[in-house]
Amino acid sequence: MAKDYLNxxxxxxxxxxxxxxxxxxxxxxxxxxQFPQSEDLKFPSLIVQQVSSGFEEKFHGDxxxxxxxxxxxxxxxxxxxxxxxxIVDKDTEITIGSDVYKQRRLVxxxxxxxxxxxxxxxxxxxxxxxxxxxxxHLASWRDVGYIEAVQWYGATADFQIYFLNKx
Amino acid sequence: xxxxVNTGTxxxxxxxxxxxxxxxxxxxxxxQRDAIFDKDTKTTKADDSDLSxxxxxxxxxxxxxxxxSGSADNTVYHKSTPELMIGGLKVLQTPIISRSGKLERTxxxxxxxxxxxxxxxxxxxxxxxxxxxxxxxxxxxxxKFIDIERAxxxxxxxxxxxxxxxxxxxxxxxxxxxxxxxxxFKVKTADNITSITLNGTEGGSGKSVVWTATDTCTPTDWxxxxxxxxxxxxxxxxxxxxxxxxxxxxASTVTLDVDKLYGDNNNxxxxxxxxxxxxxxxxxxxxxxxxxxxxxxxxxxxxxxEYMLIKAVRVRGDxxxxxxxxx
Numbered sequence: 045m046a047k048d049y050l051n052x053x054x055x056x057x058x059x060x061x062x063x064x065x066x067x068x069x070x071x072x073x074x075x076x077x078q079f080p081q082s083e084d085l086k087f088p089s090l091i092v093q094q095v096s097s098g099f100e101e102k103f104h105g106d107x108x109x110x111x112x113x114x115x116x117x118x119x120x121x122x123x124x125x126x127x128x129x130x131i132v133d134k135d136t137e138i139t140i141g142s143d144v145y146k147q148r149r150l151v152x153x154x155x156x157x158x159x160x161x162x163x164x165x166x167x168x169x170x171x172x173x174x175x176x177x178x179x180x181h182l183a184s185w186r187d188v189g190y191i192e193a194v195q196w197y198g199a200t201a202d203f204q205i206y207f208l209n210k211x
Numbered sequence: 212x213x214x215x216v217n218t219g220t221x222x223x224x225x226x227x228x229x230x231x232x233x234x235x236x237x238x239x240x241x242x243q244r245d246a247i248f249d250k251d252t253k254t255t256k257a258d259d260s261d262l263s264x265x266x267x268x269x270x271x272x273x274x275x276x277x278x279x280s281g282s283a284d285n286t287v288y289h290k291s292t293p294e295l296m297i298g299g300l301k302v303l304q305t306p307i308i309s310r311s312g313k314l315e316r317t318x319x320x321x322x323x324x325x326x327x328x329x330x331x332x333x334x335x336x337x338x339x340x341x342x343x344x345x346x347x348x349x350x351x352x353x354x355k356f357i358d359i360e361r362a363x364x365x366x367x368x369x370x371x372x373x374x375x376x377x378x379x380x381x382x383x384x385x386x387x388x389x390x391x392x393x394x395x396f397k398v399k400t401a402d403n404i405t406s407i408t409l410n411g412t413e414g415g416s417g418k419s420v421v422w423t424a425t426d427t428c429t430p431t432d433w434x435x436x437x438x439x440x441x442x443x444x445x446x447x448x449x450x451x452x453x454x455x456x457x458x459x460x461x462a463s464t465v466t467l468d469v470d471k472l473y474g475d476n477n478n479x480x481x482x483x484x485x486x487x488x489x490x491x492x493x494x495x496x497x498x499x500x501x502x503x504x505x506x507x508x509x510x511x512x513x514x515x516x517e518y519m520l521i522k523a524v525r526v527r528g529d530x531x532x533x534x535x536x537x538x
Binding site: 054055058059062063064065066067072073074075076077078079080084086168169170171172 | 250253256257258262263264265267268269270271
């Protein structure tokens with residue numbers, strides 16, 4: 045039986061992102077799976093939305109051994125696509141260092157630091173599962189802007205992760 | 212109704228009382244709100260050290276429904292919130308039956324829409340159970356009204372003592388079961404209700420659905436009991452509300468598949484048994500084994516002291532002919 049990699053990675057990604065980014069600020073930044081109910085929504089809110097997944101490439105063959113294990117298995121590169129959304133309410137304040145960040149300044153800080161956090165995640169810290177992450181790509185932030193009706197600042201990025209789906 | 216509630220200019224409760232003598236569009240529906248389960252959250256890393264920041268909410272529910280204090284900054288708060296299932300809500304429904312078939316990815320589904328006119332919220336909050344439980348504040352979108360779409364078997368009222376066995380098929384007639392969804396009755400006794408059993412014969416063998424009272428259920432005043440008999444598994448639980456408190460009933464035996472009871476001498480509904488803890492006097496009335504319609508509330512317009520207008524859609528619905536054919 046293959047491991048439950050999609051859930052393992054999704055949970056580790058959310059925990060890793062929350063842990064790293066909250067360690068850098070005074071105040072709380074909230075990380076949600078898709079999508080928070082309105083009662084749960086607090087700002088700043090980071091939403092990790094899994095949008096697709098599937099096989100990327102099969103090059104490991106069937107019935108082979110992995111590493112020092114004598115157990116035969118199969119595997120391939122499997123990919124997951126996420127969209128990471130930032131939502132910041134007009135009045136949200138977060139203290140970073142000695143400065144208070146709000147609105148577009150806070151969004152700018154979050155965009156870069158989310159990218160940094162994702163690249164630095166040590167997956168074994170967050171899930172006690174053997175996990176071999178092969179690649180991770182955070183594409184450019186887009187839709188950086190302001191929604192007047194709800195007075196939210198925000199941005200969205202596409203994020204891909206590739207892992208060894210061993211079973 | 213207590214005198215502190217303003218009845219408004221049209222006095223909706225009085226209108227409903229008067230209308231029900233002339234039209235069956237005035238319904239006694241069952242109000243249902245699903246249980247609200249714990250959210251799956253994490254506050255620690257793999258080595259059990261704390262995560263920085265608030266608890267991470269993964270955004271999906273667990274199957275547990277336990278209270279958590281959330282006292283520390285990064286811990287989780289949850290107030291145990293079981294299902295609400297409160298009967299005796301009198302509403303005007305137009306139309307009663309609305310069916311349209313749609314072929315969807317899940318197959319052909321019967322859907323429909325209707326409007327409910329209800330008394331004002333202030334009036335409803337004074338009704339039995341609605342006013343007594345602190346879980347009910349107002350109607351919300353996705354709450355449900357369960358209506359008796361069609362009364363399939365309506366046994367006579369009973370005044371007797373001890374356990375009661377209500378015969379559905381006499382031995383010369385073999386009544387089918389595929390049409391029915393739920394059992395409803397009002398009961399009054401000084402004894403505890405210990406179980407409710409629906410018996411049937413399926414392929415020539417005796418089978419049953421047994422709801423066992425997990426909490427002590429002593430209906431010294433009239434108590435409405437309404438329980439499903441399909442789409443349940445052994446150990447499923449349902450709540451029966453008495454004085455604003457949910458009393459849990461657990462499905463202890465689920466061997467009967469009512470869809471397979473098409474009504475011949477080997478496949479039929481045989482009896483309904485209401486078991487009590489002793490042999491005191493018992494009264495049963497409004498016994499109804501029925502086909503239900505489940506209406507999901509979609510939009511709610513509240514005209515304050517006057518009435519509420521609720522638009523609802525029928526979200527689940529299968530075709531009775533297919534139940535019979537496919538079992």
